[in-house]
Amino acid sequence: MRFTPTFVLASLAAFTACAPATTTTVATAPQPVVAAIDSVSIRTLVGQLDLEQYKATIKGLTQFGDRRQGTARNRAAVDWIEAQLKSYGCTNTERITYNYQVDTTRRASTVRGRLPTSAPGGAKLRGNLAPIGVNGDSLAQPDPKIRALDTEQTVSGERQEVYCTKIGSTHPDEMYIVGGHMDGIGWGEAANDDGSGTALVMELARVFSSPDVVTDRSIRFILWNNEESGLNGSRAYVAQRQSLQGKEGEPKWLGMIQHDMMMFDHGMPRPDHTMSPEQRPEADVNIEFQVNSKMAAESQKLAWFFQNANEKFATDYPASVGQHMTNTDSDPFKDIVPSISLRENERGTQIGAGWDPQWHQPTDLYATYNDKDFRLGLNAAQTTLSAVAELVGARLGK
Ligand SMILES: [Zn+2]
Numbered sequence: 321m322r323f324t325p326t327f328v329l330a331s332l333a334a335f336t337a338c339a340p341a342t343t344t345t346v347a348t349a350p351q352p353v354v355a356a357i358d359s360v361s362i363r364t365l366v367g368q369l370d371l372e373q374y375k376a377t378i379k380g381l382t383q384f385g386d387r388r389q390g391t392a393r394n395r396a397a398v399d400w401i402e403a404q405l406k407s408y409g410c411t412n413t414e415r416i417t418y419n420y421q422v423d424t425t426r427r428a429s430t431v432r433g434r435l436p437t438s439a440p441g442g443a444k445l446r447g448n449l450a451p452i453g454v455n456g457d458s459l460a461q462p463d464p465k466i467r468a469l470d471t472e473q474t475v476s477g478e479r480q481e482v483y484c485t486k487i488g489s490t491h492p493d494e495m496y497i498v499g500g501h502m503d504g505i506g507w508g509e510a511a512n513d514d515g516s517g518t519a520l521v522m523e524l525a526r527v528f529s530s531p532d533v534v535t536d537r538s539i540r541f542i543l544w545n546n547e548e549s550g551l552n553g554s555r556a557y558v559a560q561r562q563s564l565q566g567k568e569g570e571p572k573w574l575g576m577i578q579h580d581m582m583m584f585d586h587g588m589p590r591p592d593h594t595m596s597p598e599q600r601p602e603a604d605v606n607i608e609f610q611v612n613s614k615m616a617a618e619s620q621k622l623a624w625f626f627q628n629a630n631e632k633f634a635t636d637y638p639a640s641v642g643q644h645m646t647n648t649d650s651d652p653f654k655d656i657v658p659s660i661s662l663r664e665n666e667r668g669t670q671i672g673a674g675w676d677p678q679w680h681q682p683t684d685l686y687a688t689y690n691d692k693d694f695r696l697g698l699n700a701a702q703t704t705l706s707a708v709a710e711l712v713g714a715r716l717g718k
Pocket residue numbers: 501513514547580581
């Protein structure tokens with residue numbers, strides 16, 4: 321079993337006992353003593369996250385409509401995100417450039433879709449189902465302003481995605497990658513999918529970029545493009561940069577943490593396919609790894625590490641761990657480094673069963689959500705911020 325950094329080995333070893341035993345390759349040698357975590361610093365950093373600020377960042381993203389890849393509104397959103405990152409003090413922004421050829425055989429259905437018959441990622445559907453699909457009908461968007469905003473359709477050609485990096489003080493050449501996808505589809509505002517994940521990554525970039533925050537290791541904040549077309553932006557990153565690790569500009573990857581659809585957990589659909597209008601009290605942050613991947617054991621440890629950080633530092637909603645990570649930008653990394661995704665629901669068993677009626681629909685609007693929904697996203701941000709802060713050795717002061 322290959323662990324990447326010694327630090328992670330030490331940090332994660334404490335959590336192997338509570339993890340379900342899907343693998344039995346846990347090291348049996350005595351583990352190094354984990355350095356005392358600076359909980360005061362981490363709690364202070366978590367306190368820098370703010371519900372109104374998180375909402376404002378999501379709202380800012382929705383000015384670009386659904387931000388569909390290959391359009392002017394998508395490029396404008398990349399520019400806006402980059403300007404925001406710089407304004408937060410994450411000034412070393414860079415872009416990945418790649419080419420994407422539109423697959424004209426992939427056409428959005430013009431209706432909400434059909435009841436699902438199977439779940440992706442190795443998951444199993446249970447209980448009540450609701451229809452899923454991608455809206456491709458402009459007239460399904462009743463607001464003429466949003467309809468006009470989303471009218472330009474995608475064309476093949478050059479694409480870009482932006483990232484910035486918090487440089488570690490003692491191990492700048494090693495980093496965790498924290499990502500969300502900034503493109504969307506469906507003739508709405510992509511407020512939840514994935515404005516909520518994009519805003520989470522941006523908020524973490526803001527907190528970690530404060531000049532009084534020091535980290536031992538580096539963190540790269542990246543807003544993927546072309547997720548909805550098939551993870552093309554994250555695949556381009558892996559294709560271009562995997563072999564550059566350890567060389568200038570590309571620290572060694574220690575782990576990849578993806579965020580997608582962070583806000584809506586209203587429970588299982590009712591038997592008539594309708595949904596509860598309120599966030600369920602049992603709402604949780606779903607942390608998934610992929611059991612059928614080369615890095616399954618390490619990824620599982622990382623998932624439980626995040627679950628534990630949630631217990632310690634998240635204010636309102638708990639986190640759950642699942643083993644069927646799929647259809648997300650951490651997928652291209654899953655055989656290379658420990659990789660997890662955070663979501664409002666499990667991708668296979670829950671989103672795949674129709675638990676989010678706004679998914680790829682004209683109703684994925686900022687105005688659709690209330691503070692209980694936004695707060696689930698904020699709790700996911702608290703979870704990732706505290707976990708990553710521990711992993712990179714974050715503290716206040718010089
Ligand atoms: Zn998404």
